Amino acid sequence: xxxSLDISGSGMYVHQNWxxxxxxxxxxxxxxxxxxxxxxxxxYVIAQSVENGGVGSGVRVAGVELGDAKGQLVYDxxxxxxxxxxxxxxxxxxxGDQMTEMVMAQRGYQAxxxxxDRVRAAYQAAIQMGRG
Numbered sequence: 001x002x003x004s005l006d007i008s009g010s011g012m013y014v015h016q017n018w019x020x021x022x023x024x025x026x027x028x029x030x031x032x033x034x035x036x037x038x039x040x041x042x043x044y045v046i047a048q049s050v051e052n053g054g055v056g057s058g059v060r061v062a063g064v065e066l067g068d069a070k071g072q073l074v075y076d077x078x079x080x081x082x083x084x085x086x087x088x089x090x091x092x093x094x095x096g097d098q099m100t101e102m103v104m105a106q107r108g109y110q111a112x113x114x115x116x117d118r119v120r121a122a123y124q125a126a127i128q129m130g131r132g
Contacts, residue, residue, distance in 0.1 A: 003057065008116040010050065010058030015109035017061050018045045022102045025067075029093045032076075035083045039071020040091040042098075068092050 021043040031040040048062035070092070077086030 004119045005116070007058040008112045008119065010060060011112035012109055012116070014045070014047045014059045014061055015105050015112065018047070018105040019102065019109065021045045021064065022098055022105060025091075025093055026095070026098050026102070028091060029095055029098070031091055032079060032081055033071075033089045034081045035073060035085075035087045035089050037089060038069035039089045040093075041069050042067030042091060042093050 025042045028040040028042075033039060044065045044067070046062045046065060047059050050057045050060050071089045072092050073087045074090050075086050076082055076088050079088050081088045
């Protein structure tokens with residue numbers, strides 16, 4: 001049963017990292033940079049299953065991929081960062097995709113916490129049986 005705690009804990013860790021990356025992407029969706037600099041690069045968490053002799057033992061963060069540094073050139077001649085032609089660089093982040101990712105990460109985190117609660121209740125029941 002202790003393995004159940006490890007599996008739920010690893011899932012919570014991955015989903016927390018996923019939510020952190022998505023919230024960072026959302027917070028920087030309107031970040032503007034001069035056209036000669038790289039745009040803010042979105043972060044995408046890569047999850048990988050952890051195997052233990054052919055049996056699943058949870059998940060781990062295998063890495064973080066970065067989005068396109070080119071971003072989008074946007075015509076905004078009034079912006080202080082605008083170049084001589086009036087362009088600035090914005091990140092290439094789709095807010096709809098990010099909101100969908102956030103909901104999926106939240107649901108995964110909630111599922112792992114619910115499983116953790118069930119395991120905890122089973123432990124408590126086993127302890128009560130041992131006492132009585």
